[in-house]
Every structure is written in C-alpha cells, then in structure tokens.
Amino acid sequence: MRLQFIIDKDDVVKNFLKRNHISKRLGRKIKWNGTIYINGLEAGNWFSIHPGDVLEIHFDEEINSEIVASPWPVEVLFEDEYLLVVNKPANLASQPSHKYYEDNLISRLKFYFEKNNINSNVHLVNRLDLSTSGLVLVAKNGFVHHLLMKTAIDKKYLAVVEGKMPTASGVIALPIERDNHPIKRKVSAEGKHSVTEFRVIKSEDQSLLELTLRTGRCHQIRVHLSSLKHPIVGDKLYGTGKDVLMLHAFLIKFIHPFTNKVVKIVNYPDWLKNNDHLWDY
Template identity: 35%
Template sequence: MMESTLPSGASPTRLKTFLQSLGLSGTYWKKLKAAGALSVNGTITRRDALLQPGDTICWHFLPEHSDLLPEKEPLDILLETELFLAVNKPAGLVTHNAGKERTPSLSRRVAWYYHEHGLPCGIHPVSRLDRETSGIVLFAKNACVHHMLSSGALEKTYLGLTRGHWEQSEGIIALPIGRKPGSIVERQVDPAGLSARTRYKVVEERNGLTLVRFTLETGRTHQIRVHCAALGHPLLGDTLYGVPGVPGRHYLHAWKLRLKVPFTDRFLTITAPLPEDFLTVWQKNTDMV
C-alpha cells in the first residue's frame, strides 16, 4: 500500500491533481478510482474529492498478471522493493521475450519468481540489455511504476573492455546512430540518424586492452558498441562491430544504475559486481587480446 499526505501548508487540491503531481498518469488514476483502490483518511472514494491540508491518501496498486511462460532458473536479485526489482543478468541470456515463447529469458525467470512468491505483478522491464551484455536490468512491478521509471531520469553506467589505447582519457562521444541498410539488427554512425551521446572515462590499460567506464546520455540501440567501434576501439569479443568471428560474449557490463525512487524525492544507486568471466579475462589478458 502507498500513502501520501497533502502538506499542512498546501492549498486545497483535487485528488486527481494531487496524484498526478506524484507521478501517476491520468489513465492509472481512473483505474484506481474505478476499482475502489483509493481512500482519503481511511474512507474509500470513487470521486475526485477536494483534499484539505493534512488529508492522507492511500492506494493499492492494481493486481496484474502475465501470459509469459515462467522459467524455473536462478535469479540474481540485487534489490527488491514494493515498486521494482533490480536483477543482475548473466551474459548469454535474452532480457525479454513476448507471449508464450519458450526461449530462455530473464523476464521468464522473473515471472517464475513472482509466481513462487505469490506476487500479483506484471513483467515490465524498464531497461533492457543485449543478450551478451551482463549487469543490471530493472523491472517495474506494475504499469504505473513502469511509466514513472521510464519517463524519469535513469543514469546508466557501464564497464567495458575495449581494444587499443585511447588517446583521450575521458570525453564525450557525440555521433548520431541509425540502422544499417539491409539489416534489422546492426546499427552504424549515420549523420541522418538519431542523436547519441556517450560519456567515457578510461579506468586502466593493460597490454593493449583498456577498461573504460561509459555513462549514457541517450539510449540508442547498441550505442556503446557502435561508438567504440567508430573510434577504433571495439569491445573485446564484439564480432558484430569489431573483429569478425563466431558471435559470443562481448565484454560489456551494466555496472551502475541511479534512479529517482517513485513517489519520493530520494535517489538510489544500484550496482552489480563484475562477473567472473569479465574479471578472468581482464586479469589474465593474454592470448585473447
């Protein structure tokens, strides 16, 4: 249950206006009202009541379900709250698939977790990662929170192993990205593409490999991979944008996520430790360079 109070110094405010000021969409407000899931000072209301300073509003999120076929596999949970679930995705696993597909995916594992714990939550991935990218994936537990997190400011920071020596130890890569003609997957730097900005900072260099920290200012498909390749420093293992070969693990990890917690003024930072395969390659750094 969520609860909020109209401040004592505020002017009388309509319930709908107050809830929208907290971030609820107009559509979700209507659904809560129709379901009788809203109360003012302990009394259920189905109208746009005029709130007085000091009034307390409570609401229950509407139960949801998913048609996604659950998958009984391990789930590395980094943080769970009433509003969202942050999970550490391993490389080699798809983030999400739709419908009743049986393809292994992180979202199917989340569906199993919700089922086993009796949580009436939908599957709402706020952030998605490529199959071979590891790290943090954020799932909202309902449509309302999904809307709030998706429209809010999420600061995403990655760690990647790149080839070669970077002349500048830090900077911003501002190169527009568009779809590569003839491909539904591959992207490229394209003057006519969408604006794309990646902040980077070199962390350490070893024997031709460089560990780099990336922070996204935009969220284009394959953004970090395309930007690194364009600068002549493709990610290690990236056979699509780097050295051709059998597709496999590219060494990119969604390391840190900073978000504004819905219905509060509080910011939260979540981190995911580097996986063993990433650390092993970086520490050995021999014949894979």
C-alpha cells in the same frame, strides 16, 4: 498494485491524484476495478484530505497471460514494494521474442513475481542487449514505471576494448542507423544523434573503459567503440570475439519516486573480478 502517499496539504482526492501523475486512464481503471483508502477507510474522488492523511490505492493490473514464466533464478540486488534492480547475465534476452520465447529476463521475473505474490506485470525501465550483462531497473506496476520514465537515471558501463586508447577521456558523437542486417547498426550521417562519453581506467594491449550513454540507441556503445577501431573484447557482431562480451552495466543511480531518497546500486562483472591482475579499479 498498492500505492501509498502521505498527504502534504489540504485537497480533495481527485486533484491530488492529478498532481501526482495519475492519468485519466489509470484513474478510470481505479474507479471501476480498484479502491482508494484514506487512513484505512474507503474514499471517493471528492473526499477531502488533509496534511498527514495516508492515501492508499489498491488496484490489480490485468496480467499478460501470453508471457511464459521461466523458473530460472534472477539475481536481485535491491527491492522494495515499488521496484527492484536485478543483474542480467550475458546472453539472456531482456524480453520475449520468437527465438527467446520461453526464457528471457521478463519471463524469469514473471516467475519471481508469481513466487513472491506480486500481482503485476513486469515493467522493465531499461533494457540491455542480449550479449550485455548488468543492472536492469524493474517497476512493479505501470504507475511506478510511468514515474521512473520521468526520472533522471544515471547509468554507467564498464567495457574492455581492443588496443590502447589514444586519449584518457572523450565524447563520441556519431549518428547511428540500421545496417543492412537483421540486428546490426552502423555509423551513418543519416542516422540518429548518438552520444557516448568514455573515461579510460587502464590502457595496455587492451583498455578498460567507464562509459556513460547520453542517448540510448540500440548497440550504441558497441557501434561507437567499433567505429574508433577499438571494438569491445568478445563482440561477435562488431569485432572478432568468440568469448563473453566484456560490456557490463555496473552502476545505476536515481531518486526514488516515492521515498525521494537516492538509490545507488553498483555491481562489478565476473570478468573484471576474475582479471584483477590486469585492472586496478
């Protein structure tokens, strides 16, 4: 892990680290297993710093050896020294499980990290369902992950649903809980507060929707749309689909925690590109 900060006011290293969300736990790890540099010279916690100084932290994470590196490619759409945004294909698990131990997004990213000499664990900032394709934000170390979890991240989805939607836009606010099924969820008064916003882009026998999650429940979009009797095309779990699930996380936008610049990535799904006779988007 390598972090770099430009000092903006007189301070000492310890206070600066605290102001910049370096936890006591991480601070102890840096003290015993890492190094702090000021303008290229090794420094301690009580070293004085001044505007314009460059503070760097070098610290290697303990790599999780239980994660198997999977030599399948990942589609990287954005990358810098702190984070990357990748396009997860449909029917790829986001993380390892008993069923998807050897090939999943984290395992593919571990191989990518090793190949590119990124000495860190893979930190997924957001996860997508197995069947859902689209953009996933990945931090290159635990501290960046911590900062991104405190950052407002705008995520939008595209979905094709069965039937003609009755309204041009709307808000679905229906609580969701586990169903009597290993992975299925359902709308229930006893469930957790769940809110999905939608906007109809085109509506014929099937409808193309843009969706925004205001909460992040498992299968939320799929459950909400199915509850309206407009299941997503291809949804084997909540509809009658047999083909690919037409749900794709196509936009992610956030303020970069280190550069303070807006990062906006847009990626359209193959099923939309291949059906341009249906949609004008």
